[in-house]
Amino acid sequence: MSVGIVLVSHSPELAGATAEMAGSLAGTDVTIAPAGGTDDGRFGTSIELIQAAVGDADGGDGVCVVMDMGSSVLTAKTLLTELEDDDDGPAVRLADAPFVEGAVAASVLASTGQDLDAVVRAAEDAWAMRKL
Template sequence: MTVGIVLVSHSPAVAGSVAEMAAELAGPSVAIRAAGGTDDGRFGTSIDLIAAAVKAADSGDGVCVLMDMGSSVLTAKTLLEDLEDDGGGPLVRLADAPFTEGAVAAAVLASTGQDLDTVVGSAEQAWSMRKL
């Protein structure tokens, strides 16, 4: 079992492409789900799409959610509050991380069987990976 990853973007294509890239680098053992755009395919965010992606990505070890910006962050935070209010749902943590780099870091760590805290931590450490 591995920690699942959910990618939330304002754009369906961005979420889908980053999920595809992270999956390619992490291998087939990690469940990575994209939740980009609204439920009718426009730019924006859908709490129902994110909730469904979290459910699909969870294998019992929890889910690390990464968001790009704006409504992605606010909608993911709202879902987390709902899950806490309702209780009994999957263990979910939001990673405060750069979207693409954090997704790859989280997916690679998840593929090694690390726990949710470690996976979220690896995504957040992506801020410190300098490029130049």
């Protein structure tokens, strides 16, 4: 098994395309679930879509959530608070990471079977990866 990845974006297309790209780099051993837009397909954030994506991504080893900004972050934090009340729920961590780079780093590391702490750290270390 591996840690699952959830990608939260205001845009359904951005979440989906980032999941597709991270998946192409990480291989098929890791589940990457996009949660983009509102529950009626507009730009924005839906706690129900994020919760469903967490369920899809959870294979028993925990879930690392990468968000774009603003309401994505606040809604993911709100969901985390709700899940903390549920003892039987999946282990979920939010990564404080740049969206695309963090998604790729987390997915690649998850594909190697590393644990949730290491996957979250990889996403957060993406801030430090200079391009030039």
